[in-house]
Amino acid sequence: MEKRFTKSFDALPEVVTFLDDFIRSHKAGPEVEYALHVALEEFFTNMVKYNSRSLNDIQISLWREGETLFVRLVDEEAEPFDPTQARGVDTSLPIEKRKVGGLGIHISKQLVDSLSYSYEDGKGIITFTKNLGA
Amino acid sequence: MFSISVNDNGEILLSGRFDASQAGHASEVFDQVSETTRVNFRDLDYISSAGLGVLLKTQKRLGESGNGLILTNMNKLVRDVFRIARFDVVFEIEEGGG
Numbered sequence: 028m029e030k031r032f033t034k035s036f037d038a039l040p041e042v043v044t045f046l047d048d049f050i051r052s053h054k055a056g057p058e059v060e061y062a063l064h065v066a067l068e069e070f071f072t073n074m075v076k077y078n079s080r081s082l083n084d085i086q087i088s089l090w091r092e093g094e095t096l097f098v099r100l101v102d103e104e105a106e107p108f109d110p111t112q113a114r115g116v117d118t119s120l121p122i123e124k125r126k127v128g129g130l131g132i133h134i135s136k137q138l139v140d141s142l143s144y145s146y147e148d149g150k151g152i153i154t155f156t157k158n159l160g161a
Numbered sequence: 162m163f164s165i166s167v168n169d170n171g172e173i174l175l176s177g178r179f180d181a182s183q184a185g186h187a188s189e190v191f192d193q194v195s196e197t198t199r200v201n202f203r204d205l206d207y208i209s210s211a212g213l214g215v216l217l218k219t220q221k222r223l224g225e226s227g228n229g230l231i232l233t234n235m236n237k238l239v240r241d242v243f244r245i246a247r248f249d250v251v252f253e254i255e256e257g258g259g
Contacts, residue, residue: 061207064209122220127210131210
């Protein structure tokens, strides 16, 4: 499945519905469902936040290979930002020093089974997977 | 679908999906809180970092006056997100019920 979405927070409900349809058709369990939703929301909203000057769509592809579900987001006019290399969040800090920045990527990395990033010709491409058996 | 309401006891009830598209709406309610308040997660299916951000901002503000949020009835998946974020040490979380 493949679809393009406006690079805007307003598109998030449509993104959620798109992923829900895919998850339902592959009968993924609640943990797989939660992981895919969190990661897709975090990476989609990151692309909106950090590349909001360009008005191109974000393309989302969803597919299955064997027992693994794949999600890919492509931003065709992106600044390079590699979430796999993002600085970790210090979750041991006292509350006054805790911040939300970076937390979404931290949670997503913990929940998905693999995460990869590439940057080619101005395109930022994020791919993550989740095994159905998880 | 997300909803947030306050019951007669002053308890905040969350339900549905608390994501980035709902953070602004939820903030309007949490910004009104000025004392220790229970937040019931019983009907909340999903929270992302955007939702955690609203709760953290509120907890920091309340902490300055010695108050805080008490989170109750989380389901396992939501609880896992709190654990990964180590927000389970930032908030008082009451087990059970969910």
